[in-house]
Amino acid sequence: MTTPVRYETVIGLEIHTQLATRSKIFCGCPNRFGAAPNTQICPVCAAFPGVLPVLNQAVLEMAIMTGLALHGEIRARNEFARKNYFYPDLPAGYQISQFELPIIERGHLMIELEGGVRRRIGITRAHMEVDAGKNLHEGIQGASWVDLNRTGTPLLEIVTEPDLRSAVETGVFLKKLRGLVRHLGVCDGNMEEGSFRCDANVSIRPLGEHRLGTRAEIKNLNSIRNVMRAIDYEVERQIDLVECGEAVVQETRLWDANQNHTRTMRGKEEAHDYRYFPEPDLPPVVIVPERIAAIRARMPELPDEKFARFQKDYGLSDYDAGVLTAEREMADYFEAAVQAAQPADPKGVANWVMVELLGRLNRAGQEIGDSPVVAASLGRLLRMMHDGVISGKIAKTVFGHMWEGGGDPARIVAEQGLVQVSDQGAIEAEVERVLVAHPDKIAQYRAGKSQLLGFFVGEIMKAMRGKANPGVVNGVLKEKLERS
Amino acid sequence: MDASIPTLVQAVEALQQRQISSEELTGACLQRIADLNPTVNAFITVDAEGAMQAARQADQVRAAGGGGIPPLTGVPLAIKDLFCTAGLRTTCASRMLEQFVPPYESTVTARLREAGAVILGKTNMDEFAMGSSNETSCFGPVRNPWDLARTPGGSSGGSAAAVAARMCVAAIGTDTGGSIRQPAALTGTVGLKPTYGRVSRFGMIAFASSLDQAGPMTRDIRDAAWLLQVMAGHDPKDSTAINQPVPDYVGALDRSIQGWRIGLPAEYVQSNGLHPDVRAALEAAMAVYRELGAEIVPISLPYTQHAIPTYYIIAPAEASSNLARYDGIRFGHRCAHPKDLKDLYARTRAEGFGAEVKRRIMLGTYVLSSGYYDAYYRKAQRVRRLIAEDFARAFQEERLSVILTPTAPESAFLLGAKNQDPVSMYLSDIFTINVNLAGLPALSLPCGRDAHGLPIGMQLIGRPLDESAILTAGHVYQQATDWHLAVPGCAS
Numbered sequence: 001m002t003t004p005v006r007y008e009t010v011i012g013l014e015i016h017t018q019l020a021t022r023s024k025i026f027c028g029c030p031n032r033f034g035a036a037p038n039t040q041i042c043p044v045c046a047a048f049p050g051v052l053p054v055l056n057q058a059v060l061e062m063a064i065m066t067g068l069a070l071h072g073e074i075r076a077r078n079e080f081a082r083k084n085y086f087y088p089d090l091p092a093g094y095q096i097s098q099f100e101l102p103i104i105e106r107g108h109l110m111i112e113l114e115g116g117v118r119r120r121i122g123i124t125r126a127h128m129e130v131d132a133g134k135n136l137h138e139g140i141q142g143a144s145w146v147d148l149n150r151t152g153t154p155l156l157e158i159v160t161e162p163d164l165r166s167a168v169e170t171g172v173f174l175k176k177l178r179g180l181v182r183h184l185g186v187c188d189g190n191m192e193e194g195s196f197r198c199d200a201n202v203s204i205r206p207l208g209e210h211r212l213g214t215r216a217e218i219k220n221l222n223s224i225r226n227v228m229r230a231i232d233y234e235v236e237r238q239i240d241l242v243e244c245g246e247a248v249v250q251e252t253r254l255w256d257a258n259q260n261h262t263r264t265m266r267g268k269e270e271a272h273d274y275r276y277f278p279e280p281d282l283p284p285v286v287i288v289p290e291r292i293a294a295i296r297a298r299m300p301e302l303p304d305e306k307f308a309r310f311q312k313d314y315g316l317s318d319y320d321a322g323v324l325t326a327e328r329e330m331a332d333y334f335e336a337a338v339q340a341a342q343p344a345d346p347k348g349v350a351n352w353v354m355v356e357l358l359g360r361l362n363r364a365g366q367e368i369g370d371s372p373v374v375a376a377s378l379g380r381l382l383r384m385m386h387d388g389v390i391s392g393k394i395a396k397t398v399f400g401h402m403w404e405g406g407g408d409p410a411r412i413v414a415e416q417g418l419v420q421v422s423d424q425g426a427i428e429a430e431v432e433r434v435l436v437a438h439p440d441k442i443a444q445y446r447a448g449k450s451q452l453l454g455f456f457v458g459e460i461m462k463a464m465r466g467k468a469n470p471g472v473v474n475g476v477l478k479e480k481l482e483r484s
Numbered sequence: 485m486d487a488s489i490p491t492l493v494q495a496v497e498a499l500q501q502r503q504i505s506s507e508e509l510t511g512a513c514l515q516r517i518a519d520l521n522p523t524v525n526a527f528i529t530v531d532a533e534g535a536m537q538a539a540r541q542a543d544q545v546r547a548a549g550g551g552g553i554p555p556l557t558g559v560p561l562a563i564k565d566l567f568c569t570a571g572l573r574t575t576c577a578s579r580m581l582e583q584f585v586p587p588y589e590s591t592v593t594a595r596l597r598e599a600g601a602v603i604l605g606k607t608n609m610d611e612f613a614m615g616s617s618n619e620t621s622c623f624g625p626v627r628n629p630w631d632l633a634r635t636p637g638g639s640s641g642g643s644a645a646a647v648a649a650r651m652c653v654a655a656i657g658t659d660t661g662g663s664i665r666q667p668a669a670l671t672g673t674v675g676l677k678p679t680y681g682r683v684s685r686f687g688m689i690a691f692a693s694s695l696d697q698a699g700p701m702t703r704d705i706r707d708a709a710w711l712l713q714v715m716a717g718h719d720p721k722d723s724t725a726i727n728q729p730v731p732d733y734v735g736a737l738d739r740s741i742q743g744w745r746i747g748l749p750a751e752y753v754q755s756n757g758l759h760p761d762v763r764a765a766l767e768a769a770m771a772v773y774r775e776l777g778a779e780i781v782p783i784s785l786p787y788t789q790h791a792i793p794t795y796y797i798i799a800p801a802e803a804s805s806n807l808a809r810y811d812g813i814r815f816g817h818r819c820a821h822p823k824d825l826k827d828l829y830a831r832t833r834a835e836g837f838g839a840e841v842k843r844r845i846m847l848g849t850y851v852l853s854s855g856y857y858d859a860y861y862r863k864a865q866r867v868r869r870l871i872a873e874d875f876a877r878a879f880q881e882e883r884l885s886v887i888l889t890p891t892a893p894e895s896a897f898l899l900g901a902k903n904q905d906p907v908s909m910y911l912s913d914i915f916t917i918n919v920n921l922a923g924l925p926a927l928s929l930p931c932g933r934d935a936h937g938l939p940i941g942m943q944l945i946g947r948p949l950d951e952s953a954i955l956t957a958g959h960v961y962q963q964a965t966d967w968h969l970a971v972p973g974c975a976s
Contacts, residue, residue, distance in 0.1 A: 043588055047809045049581065049689040050568045050590060052722050084805050084852070086829055093808020146813065275852035277861055280693035280802055282723050 006207040007242075009235050011164035011200055012124075012215075015177065017156045017187040018131065018195040019062045024152030025130050026053030026096065031154070033193055037136070037147035045151045047091035052281050055080075059154040060285065062186040063103050063128050064295050066156055069184055069302055070123045072107025077286050080128075080279035085272050088146045089133040097157075099276040102127035103287075109180070110304065111172045116318070121173050122161030129155050156186070162201065162212060167228040167235075174198060174224045176303075183303055183328040191223050198227055202234045204242065213238075214248040218262055220255045230255040234262050306331055314338065314346035323354055329368045333375045340379020344386035352382060356399055373402045381409035393466055394418050422469040424476070427460070430468070431476050434459045445481055453477065488512050489650035492559060492707035499546060499558045506546075506558025509653070510539035510602050513560045517604065517651045520974065523632060526646040528565045528623050529573050530605035535560060538602040545600065556714060557600030562652035564643050565606035566613060567593050567698070568687040572603075576689050577621035578611045580810045580817045580836030590687025591719045592656060592698050599714040604652050607642030611838045612807065613663055613691040615639050616912040619903045620840040627899070628671060629972035630938055634896040637667030637912070643701045644671040649975040654702040654711060658688060660695045661795055662892075662916025665928035668701060669891035669941025672930045672970055674958070675701045676708045677916075679949045680923035681726035683712075684719030690806040692799035693724075695920040704968045705929060705958040709733040712951060728949060736952040737959040742777035744957070746770075747878055747887040751788035752915055759894040765932030765940040766890050772964055773888070773957075781882050785874040790867050791918040792910055797851050797864035798921070803841075804848025810836060843906065872922040879947050886957045889915050891928040891941035915943060925951045929958045930967040939970070 024031050027044035044051045060078075067074050081099035107123035131153035136145040158177070164170045178196055181187040189196045198221050203213035218234060221227045233255075238248050253262040301309070303325050310321040310331075324334045334353050338346045357378065361371060381402065385395045390413055401412045413419055421427065434456060435442060445452040453474075460473050489512060490498060498504045514532050521527050542558030563569065566576045568586035575581045593603065610620040618626040618641030626641040628634040629649040636645040640657030644667035647655050657664040659677035668675025676699045683698045690696060700711035713734055718727040748770070753763070770780050812818035812832030819835055822828035837845070851860035878884060892912055902909040919926040924945055931942040944954040962968050 043586075046814050048568075048586065048588070048815060049574070049576070049584070049809070050566075050586070050685075050687045051588075052686050052724075054721060054723050082805050084808060086808065086811060088811075088813050088825065091809060091814060093811060094805050273854045275805070275849065275854075275857075277801060277805070277852055277857070280724075281690075 007204045007235075007239055008207045008209070009166055009231070010162045010203050010205060010212060010215075011166075011170050011231060012162035013158075013160045013164070013170065013173070013201070014199045015158045015160075015174075016131075016197040017066075017158060017181050019059055019154040019156055019186055020188055020195075021056055021058040021062065021154055023056055023058075025056050025059050025128070025154035026152055029152060031152075033195070035149055037145070037149060040149040041151065045091070045148050047093075053096060053279075055282060055285065056154065059128055060103075060287070061295055062154075062184075063126065063156050064287065064292060065184050065299055066158075066181065066186055067104035067107065067126060068292070068296055068299060069180055070104065070107035070109055070126070070158075072104040072123055072126065074287060074292055075101060075103050075105065076288075077101070077284050078103050079284050080282045081276045082279050084275040087132070088144065089135050089148075089151070091133070091148060091151060095130055095132065096279050096282070097129035098127035109173065109176060111169065111176050112322070113169065113172060119163075119169070121163045124159045124161050126156050126158040129157060131155050162203075167231040170200065170231055171224050171228045174227060178224075179326055180303060184300065185328075194222070197221075200227060200231060202231055202238070203248065204235060204238045214250050216248065216250070216262070217252045218255050219252060219265065222257075226255060226257050229257075229260065230262060233260065237262065300328065303328075314350065316347065316350055320350050320354065323358075324350060327368065333368050333371070336375035337379040337382070340376040341382040341386065344382045348386075349379070349382055352378065356396070360403055372404075372406050373399070377402055377407075377409055384409060384413065388420060388422060388469060389413065390418060390420050391466065391470055394420065397466075418467060420469050421464060421467050422472050424472065427464075427468055427472050427476050430460050430463055431456075431473070431480055434463065435480060442481065453481075456481075489516065489653065491703045492556075492654045492710055495559050495653050496555070496710075502546075506539035506542040506560070506602060507536065509558065510535050510560045510604070513604055513652050516649070520629075520649050520651055523627060524629060524645050524649055524651070524974070525624055525626050526607055526642040526649065526651055527562065527605045528575055528577060528608050528621075528642070531572055531603060534572065535602050535604045542600055542602060554598065554600035555710070556596065558602060559600070559653050560602040560604050561596060562604050562607045562643055562646040562655040563593055564609055564640050564655070564657050566609065566658060566689040567656065568689065569593050569603065569606070572606065574606065574689070575623075576612050577609045577623055578836065578838065578841070579622045581689075582622070582817065584816055586687070588687060591684035591721060592688065592715055594687075595714055595717075596656070607640070607646055607655060609642055610639035610663075611841050612689070612803070613639040613658060613660055613696075614803070614840050614844055616662070616666060616909050617897070617899070617903060618642065618667075619899060620838055622838060625899055628896045629974045630672065630896065631936070632974065633898055634938070635670065635899050637670035637892070637896065639663040639667075640675070640701060641667045644668055644673055644675065647671070647673045647701050647703060648972050650971075654700060654707050656698060656711070656715075657701045658696055658698050659916075659920065660691050660697075660799060661920050662913035664699045664701060665916050665926060665941070665943060666892045666912060668928040669930075669943075670896040670939065672939030672941075672967070672972065673701060673703060674705055674708050674927060674929045674968065675699065676712060676927040676951070676954075677919065677925065678712060678716060678951055679726070679925045680920075681724050682925070682949065682951065683715045684717075684722040684725045686719055686721040690802075692802040693806060694802060695795075695799060697920070705927075705955055705962050706734070706737060708927065709737055709955045709959075712955075716951075726949070731952055733952055733955055736956055739956050740777065741773070741885070741957055741960050744778040744885040745781045745883055746773055746778050746957070747781050747783040747882055747884040749783050749785045749788065749878075749887060749889060751785055752889040755893065755914065757893040757911055757914065758890060759934070761932075761934035762890045762892070762894060762940050765934075766888070766942055769931045769942050769961065770888070772961060776960055776964060778957075780888070781884065783878045783882055783884070783887070785871075785878060785918070787867065787871045787874045788918060791871060791921060792914060794864045794867045794871065795913075795917045795921060796847065796910060797860050798868060800844040800848030801852050801861050802848070804845045804852065807837075807841065807845055812836075840906070868921045871918055875918075875922045875924060875945070885953050887945040889943045889945065891915060891943040895934045895936070895938035895940055919943075919945055924948060925954055927954050927958055929962065930970070931961075931965070932967060933970075939967070
């Protein structure tokens with residue numbers, strides 16, 4: 001009996017990120033999604049005779065920023081190349097891209113797996129290029145239409161090393177990368193609309209083997225979930241092939257989310273000869289170190305740096321710091337709330353954001369950006385709690401009002417008369433009334449049933465509509481129960 | 485009759501002095517076009533109405549007087565039919581663009597219009613500027629005004645013939661491998677190809693992007709300086725346009741060339757294909773320069789012999805990509821009833837392009853193909869650098885002001901003589917192609933006549949961005965000689 005061979009999965013990704021510039025990469029047309037077909041175009045987009053591309057400097061800045069965030073090397077002298085092929089959505093008959101000399105090389109991104117395992121995923125390269133238009137077929141009889149609105153959208157194609165080892169790792173990596181480009185503000189990361197598109201190169205090899213197996217490139221992956229499902233399917237398919245003594249062939253395969261499988265799109269022999277050559281209409285772009293330094297200086301803090309700082313400065317746990325730095329908006333919200341809550345403990349603020357706020361947002365299916373409670377208001381609420389103006393219980397009530405109708409917590413507290421009563425005399429009077437009404441309970445308490453303290457507190461709070469300062473109530477109550 | 489169509493500078497003076505109105509001058513040009521174009525075929529499109537309207541406007545501007553009258557106000561010009569002109573058909577002499585009306589204006593024509601020029605129409609050319617005899621035009625060849633059986637050269641043959649035959653005051657051409665200078669030589673006119681990047685290429689329909697450059701085609705050097713003054717300068721719409729101030733070309737014309745060192749490359753003078761009449765004319769010109777106080781310095785440009793093969797790799801490679809946009813989808817010719825996408829592409833392009841264009845697309849596609857790229861394209865780019873270094877070294881080490889060469893190996897050849905033999909046609913540009921590969925400024929000016937009485941041209945090549953030096957050297961020569969004053973038979 002032979003031991004069954006165990007396989008290792010090897011995955012490399014090519015990610016097309018649409019850069020969120022105001023205008024397109026080579027002309028002044030707006031870079032916007034969702035407009036009526038062919039309303040965001042000009043003679044440059046449509047590749048009319050005699051027009052010329054002019055590089056949008058914002059594309060360069062965003063590419064550099066992404067390269068720095070990925071710890072990559074930024075090429076000083078950049079060249080563009082033409083990738084030639086005929087297709088109706090490619091008006092010039094060539095795509096302007098970078099070929100031999102990409103702007104970014106040799107970067108990496110650290111990912112955190114379950115159990116605190118950290119892995120370094122290499123970034124082979126990232127290069128600038130232009131997106132194509134779209135051919136429209138649906139609902140059109142006997143013809144295809146071409147929408148050139150997307151033509152000219154700047155792309156940064158990020159290529160990883162074959163460092164990923166499973167669908168789960170790939171999912172974690174993509175979430176991290178997506179969070180990073182969103183954090184930098186260079187891409188909205190919307191996979192469904194195609195602003196963050198991923199192709200996966202998948203191969204298998206016997207465990208312990210160092211050479212790479214033959215890979216299949218999988219396209220049409222429009223969500224992280226689909227990327228993961230497609231990889232799982234593809235790995236199984238390849239293992240089945242090998243187990244049956246067949247070979248995996250190098251090809252491009254299409255993921256079909258409805259059928260839950262991948263199928264051949266084109267083989268290696270059908271691959272295009274793109275006839276790359278340097279783009280003669282664009283002179284080389286030289287990036288001086290000063291420019292890189294200036295971009296670095298105005299770059300937002302990176303998620304990993306923020307993670308470390310949140311732990312150090314706010315005393316947050318790994319988990320809390322992870323949740324609060326996953327999205328730039330979340331981190332900004334938290335910090336603004338901490339600021340407004342001062343001198344309240346940031347850990348308390350973190351709890352409120354993660355439990356009260358995120359709980360409600362999740363139930364409502366909303367993002368942090370949709371929150372009806374702004375960070376400063378939440379912070380002021382928590383400051384009032386810290387200052388003893390309101391109790392924690394009242395704070396939750398007030399928060400409920402803020403969620404429903406927005407508004408300032410101090411105004412809500414004042415309008416609803418929710419200010420905490422800490423006045424010794426007022427509380428003593430109420431304690432007296434409650435004790436007088438329950439002589440039996442007092443006897444039981446004194447006989448050793450000390451958990452009845454909670455009953456008395458509850459009665460007093462009920463009578464004072466929750467506004468009594470719990471600390472004062474406890475003190476007065478204990479004193480009275482012990483003394484008499 | 486010649487007196488009725490002045491040179492550009494004469495026209496500006498006459499318009500300023502109110503000796504003639506733009507309406508009269510434009511009308512006279514249009515009349516000559518009407519008389520001569522049926523034989524010469526220099527124009528593809530004549531915009532008589534637009535020209536007369538612009539002329540009347542120009543006259544109003546001059547009549548209103550005051551300061552700041554643009555320099556070319558009322559001067560009628562002819563434009564090669566590959567500059568996009570908003571609302572005016574632009575064909576590139578190709579069936580592919582036979583009905584193409586651009587929605588935008590090229591930077592060159594926009595600058596000329598802003599300077600007050602009147603655009604008479606669009607001139608004939610080789611299809612997509614690919615050719616040296618104007619025989620690849622889908623509108624038929626242009627005939628040389630000096631001998632109607634002969635070619636005016638190409639690709640800017642229509643512009644050259646229009647200037648030579650006095651159908652316009654001056655014209656604009658483009659030059660990728662000699663397309664301004666060779667026709668200028670063959671028609672006894674002046675043609676200037678500026679430094680690559682000196683003039684914006686925006687709106688100029690691309691043949692080979694790294695070589696194409698627009699320039700003036702005129703009767704004399706002074707006119708060329710005037711036109712270049714208007715055309716040159718940075719353009720944010722062209723990333724390859726050089727962002728350097730434009731010097732005073734006109735002001736530099738009247739310098740002395742006393743003590744200038746003029747390089748004479750052995751490889752050009754000793755070329756096998758050089759016709760004895762051309763050699764003789766060049767030697768006579770050298771004598772003139774010596775009399776003017778310049779020194780003729782023998783130099784060597786050893787990579788010269790590689791220019792033609794290098795050019796015929798790089799230019800077709802770029803062209804094969806530049807011409808991919810003519811696919812029948814958005815503009816231009818489209819075949820009838822395509823079966824599917826492949827059929828649409830194949831028949832549209834088979835019908836829309838002529839034989840020479842197809843030849844170059846295939847050549848270019850081949851040299852860029854996987855497995856051949858290094859052997860052809862990459863090597864050609866290296867040789868191109870060596871050719872540029874040849875020039876740089878000669879200018880530097882020999883302290884040259886300009887380099888003097890013949891423009892074309894022979895005078896105008898008979899129509900049909902070479903159009904079945906591409907290689908012999910390509911050799912027409914043997915002296916001009918190096919200059920495009922090196923990106924240098926150069927001009928051609930008339931310097932003699934051959935045994936048939938046909939004009940002969942010589943070429944002056946300058947350092948990068950030193951158009952002033954070649955203009956000065958050309959101007960002082962024209963002050964001392966009268967070749968540029970000769971009028972072709974059909975125009976006199």
